[in-house]
Amino acid sequence: MTESEKEHIAFDVETSRILQILSSEIYDSPKAFLRENVQNAYDAILMRCTAQSLPVAGCKIEMTVGAGCLTVCDNRIGMSEEVLKNNFWKAGSSGKKSELAQRSGVIGTFGIGAMANFGVCTSLRVETRHIESKVTLISSARRDDLRIAQDCIDLERVTDAREPGTLIIADLDPSYPIDEVTACEYLSQYVRFLPVSVTVNGRIISQEAFADTLVGKAEGFEQISSRKISTGEFAGTLDVSINAQSRLLARLTDLSLNGNPITGEAFFVQQSGPTLGFRNFFGLASIPVFGCYELGGFVNLDILHPTAGREALSRESIQHVANLVGLIEAEASVDIADSNAADGNQQFQQYILSHGLIQLAHKVRISVLPAETMIALSDVKEYEPRKTKHFYTGQDSTILKRFANEQANLFHISQANPRRMLQLQFLGQIVQLEQVPEKTIVDRIPATQLTLEEAMFLVRLRGVLFDDYLMPDIDAAFATISHGVAFHVEQKEGVLLISIARNMPAVSMVTECYKTARDVFDGFLKDFVRAHLYPLIRDHVPFSTKQGRDALFKRLKENKELFRLQESDYGAIEPLLADYLAGKVELSEVLRTSRGRASVQRQEVSKEQVGSVEQEIPDIIKSVGSSLPPNEFEAAPPIVRSDMASDMKVLTVAAEHQKLNNFQMFLALSDRLAKREGEFLRWPHTTKLICGACQRL
Incomplete structure (x- = not known):
C-alpha cells in the first residue's frame, strides 16, 4: 500500500x-x-x-x-x-x-x-x-x-x-x-x-463650435439641393453642395433609425481625409469609410460606441456609418447628375458606372467633330438632326477627318476611364448610335450617270491636281460613300483613287458656277481643292525639294514630244464630254484633249505683218545714248510705247543694238496672253523663268 x-x-x-x-x-x-x-x-x-x-x-x-x-x-x-x-x-x-x-x-x-x-x-x-x-x-x-x-x-x-x-x-x-x-x-x-x-x-482646450468647423470645411461650396431621403433603415435631410472643382459636400441631419430619432449629424466632404467619430461631441476614433467618392469628415451620432480601449468603434457602429455613406452616395449622385458637376466629378462617374446607373450620365459631355465642341450626352440625339451621326473610339486622324464633315458629325469617345465607358454605354444603350465601321463602303458612279457639269468638274479637278500639285497619277470620280463620308482617298497600284460624295454641298456650288458663271468656275474649283481635298491628299503631294524637283522634271520630259497638228484637229471640249458621258471615250482621253486645248492658241502671220523696229518704232534706235546698268543683275529701264499702235506680229532689227540687249527679233503677244500676263511682263523680269505658282516654263 x-x-x-x-x-x-x-x-x-x-x-x-x-x-x-x-x-x-x-x-x-x-x-x-x-x-x-x-x-x-x-x-x-x-x-x-x-x-x-x-x-x-x-x-x-x-x-x-x-x-x-x-x-x-x-x-x-x-x-x-x-x-x-x-x-x-x-x-x-x-x-x-x-x-x-x-x-x-x-x-x-x-x-x-x-x-x-x-x-x-x-x-x-x-x-x-x-x-x-x-x-x-x-x-x-x-x-x-x-x-x-x-x-x-x-x-x-x-x-x-x-x-x-x-x-x-x-x-x-x-x-x-x-x-x-x-x-x-x-x-x-x-x-x-x-x-x-x-x-x-x-x-x-474645448468649446470649439462644431458648426463653425463645418462651415470652414464647406467654404467655396454652393448648395444645389436639400431634401428628405430614406431607406428601409435610415431617414434624414440631405444637403448637397458642390464647389468650383465639382467636389461633393454632403450634410445629413434630422436622422432617424428605424423610425427612432437619432441625436447628431453626419458631415462629409469628398477626398478630405479620414472620418472621425463623435458621440455627444466627444471624440471617439477614426472610422474606416469606403466608397467611390472617398468621403471624409465628421460623424457625431449617439448610436456610435467605442471599443473597450477606445482605439476604434464597435463593429455595429462602423456598419451604421457604412450604411449612411452608402445612402449619401446614392442620393447625392442623383442630385449631381442634374448639375454641371456631373461632367467634372470623376468619382461620380465611377459610381454610376459601377452601379449600372448609365441613365444618370446625361450631363456628362462628349467631343463632337468637326465643330470641335463639347455637348452633353443627352443632347446627342437632337444635335444637328439633318446630319448622320457615328461615334469613334480611336485616335486615327484619317478616320476623324473622313467621318467629320459637312454631312456627318463624329462623336469622339474619351480615352480616359470612367468617362470612356460611360460614353460608350450611353451612346450604345440609350442613344443607340452606330460606331464608325471598320471599312467605308464606296460605290463609284460611272460616267454614263454624270451630268455635263459633273464631268467638267472632274476634268478640271484632274487638271488642277496635275498643274498645281504635280500629281499626274490621279483617278477622281463621284461616288456614293457610306456613313455620310465626304471623301475617300486610297492609293492603289501607284494611282491615287479619289472618291467624292456626289451630294456634297461644296460640289453643288462649284458645278452651279459652271452653268451660271463659267468665268469663276476655275477659281471656285481651286478653292474647293485647297479647302476640302488638300487636307486628305497632302501626304501624297510632292513636298520636299527632291520630290518636287523630280515631279517637275518628269512633267517636263513628258512635254518634250513634238506633234504636228492641223487646224481641223482642234475642236471644243463639250462634244468630247458628251462622248464621255455616253461611255464612248475614256476620261483619260478627255483629260489629254482638255490640257492640249487649254494650253494652245494658234496665230497665223502673213508677210505683211512682218516689219522692222527701225520703221515701226524709229525713236528707239535714234536714242542710243543710254547704256546698260553698271550691275548686270539690275534691271534695265523698260521700253514702253503704250501710245503707239502697230499691226505687225513680228519685228526684226537690221543690226544688233546694245540697248535692245542685242536681240534681233521680237514676237507680238496674243490677245489672251497679253491680257493674262501683260501686267507681269511690264515689270523687270527674265524670260528664262519657271513660275512656281503655275509650273509654266
Missing part, C-alpha cells in the same frame, strides 16, 4: 504587473488615462444635466498637470458609496448602464476606467460627493498594495460643505512623464468640440 501527501497551492497574481499589462494591451497609448478621466467627468456632467434639466454649457472640467501629479475635477453628479465600491473600483463593472445614463448619452460603459490610471500611476485618490448626499467619500489606493479580492483600498467618509462632484488625484509613474503640452495635444482631438469648459492648467 502506497502512502501519499496532498496539499493546496494558493493562486495568486502580481496585481500591479497585471494592471500594467492589461492597460498596455487594451489602450492604444499610456496617455489614454487622460482621456478616460475626462470622459468619466463629462459623463457625470451629462447625467446630472439630464436629471436636473440643467444646461451643459455652464459646466466645467479642470485638469492640472505637474510635479509628477495629475488632478481632474468636475462639479456634477458625483458618486455614491455604492457606485464608488461596485463600479469605480471594480474593474468591468460600469454604473453607466442605467436608464438615466442611456438617456444622457454617456460615452463609457465598460467600467475599466480606474484600471487605466494604474497603467501609468503609482497611486490614486478619489474625492467625490453625490448630488443627493451630504457626505464626501475619500478613497485611495497604491498600485503596489493592490490585491485581487482583498480589502486593499482605503475609504473615508467626511461631512463637509463642498459642492457635488468628483476630484481625481493621481501620482504619475516616473517612467511615464506627462506635461501640460503633452496633455493638451493629446486631449484636444477628443474634447475640442465639447460644449463644457475643459482646461489644462487653466488653458481651455
Whole structure:
C-alpha cells in the first residue's frame, strides 16, 4: 500500500504587473488615462444635466498637470458609496448602464476606467460627493498594495460643505512623464468640440463650435439641393453642395433609425481625409469609410460606441456609418447628375458606372467633330438632326477627318476611364448610335450617270491636281460613300483613287458656277481643292525639294514630244464630254484633249505683218545714248510705247543694238496672253523663268 501527501497551492497574481499589462494591451497609448478621466467627468456632467434639466454649457472640467501629479475635477453628479465600491473600483463593472445614463448619452460603459490610471500611476485618490448626499467619500489606493479580492483600498467618509462632484488625484509613474503640452495635444482631438469648459492648467482646450468647423470645411461650396431621403433603415435631410472643382459636400441631419430619432449629424466632404467619430461631441476614433467618392469628415451620432480601449468603434457602429455613406452616395449622385458637376466629378462617374446607373450620365459631355465642341450626352440625339451621326473610339486622324464633315458629325469617345465607358454605354444603350465601321463602303458612279457639269468638274479637278500639285497619277470620280463620308482617298497600284460624295454641298456650288458663271468656275474649283481635298491628299503631294524637283522634271520630259497638228484637229471640249458621258471615250482621253486645248492658241502671220523696229518704232534706235546698268543683275529701264499702235506680229532689227540687249527679233503677244500676263511682263523680269505658282516654263 502506497502512502501519499496532498496539499493546496494558493493562486495568486502580481496585481500591479497585471494592471500594467492589461492597460498596455487594451489602450492604444499610456496617455489614454487622460482621456478616460475626462470622459468619466463629462459623463457625470451629462447625467446630472439630464436629471436636473440643467444646461451643459455652464459646466466645467479642470485638469492640472505637474510635479509628477495629475488632478481632474468636475462639479456634477458625483458618486455614491455604492457606485464608488461596485463600479469605480471594480474593474468591468460600469454604473453607466442605467436608464438615466442611456438617456444622457454617456460615452463609457465598460467600467475599466480606474484600471487605466494604474497603467501609468503609482497611486490614486478619489474625492467625490453625490448630488443627493451630504457626505464626501475619500478613497485611495497604491498600485503596489493592490490585491485581487482583498480589502486593499482605503475609504473615508467626511461631512463637509463642498459642492457635488468628483476630484481625481493621481501620482504619475516616473517612467511615464506627462506635461501640460503633452496633455493638451493629446486631449484636444477628443474634447475640442465639447460644449463644457475643459482646461489644462487653466488653458481651455474645448468649446470649439462644431458648426463653425463645418462651415470652414464647406467654404467655396454652393448648395444645389436639400431634401428628405430614406431607406428601409435610415431617414434624414440631405444637403448637397458642390464647389468650383465639382467636389461633393454632403450634410445629413434630422436622422432617424428605424423610425427612432437619432441625436447628431453626419458631415462629409469628398477626398478630405479620414472620418472621425463623435458621440455627444466627444471624440471617439477614426472610422474606416469606403466608397467611390472617398468621403471624409465628421460623424457625431449617439448610436456610435467605442471599443473597450477606445482605439476604434464597435463593429455595429462602423456598419451604421457604412450604411449612411452608402445612402449619401446614392442620393447625392442623383442630385449631381442634374448639375454641371456631373461632367467634372470623376468619382461620380465611377459610381454610376459601377452601379449600372448609365441613365444618370446625361450631363456628362462628349467631343463632337468637326465643330470641335463639347455637348452633353443627352443632347446627342437632337444635335444637328439633318446630319448622320457615328461615334469613334480611336485616335486615327484619317478616320476623324473622313467621318467629320459637312454631312456627318463624329462623336469622339474619351480615352480616359470612367468617362470612356460611360460614353460608350450611353451612346450604345440609350442613344443607340452606330460606331464608325471598320471599312467605308464606296460605290463609284460611272460616267454614263454624270451630268455635263459633273464631268467638267472632274476634268478640271484632274487638271488642277496635275498643274498645281504635280500629281499626274490621279483617278477622281463621284461616288456614293457610306456613313455620310465626304471623301475617300486610297492609293492603289501607284494611282491615287479619289472618291467624292456626289451630294456634297461644296460640289453643288462649284458645278452651279459652271452653268451660271463659267468665268469663276476655275477659281471656285481651286478653292474647293485647297479647302476640302488638300487636307486628305497632302501626304501624297510632292513636298520636299527632291520630290518636287523630280515631279517637275518628269512633267517636263513628258512635254518634250513634238506633234504636228492641223487646224481641223482642234475642236471644243463639250462634244468630247458628251462622248464621255455616253461611255464612248475614256476620261483619260478627255483629260489629254482638255490640257492640249487649254494650253494652245494658234496665230497665223502673213508677210505683211512682218516689219522692222527701225520703221515701226524709229525713236528707239535714234536714242542710243543710254547704256546698260553698271550691275548686270539690275534691271534695265523698260521700253514702253503704250501710245503707239502697230499691226505687225513680228519685228526684226537690221543690226544688233546694245540697248535692245542685242536681240534681233521680237514676237507680238496674243490677245489672251497679253491680257493674262501683260501686267507681269511690264515689270523687270527674265524670260528664262519657271513660275512656281503655275509650273509654266
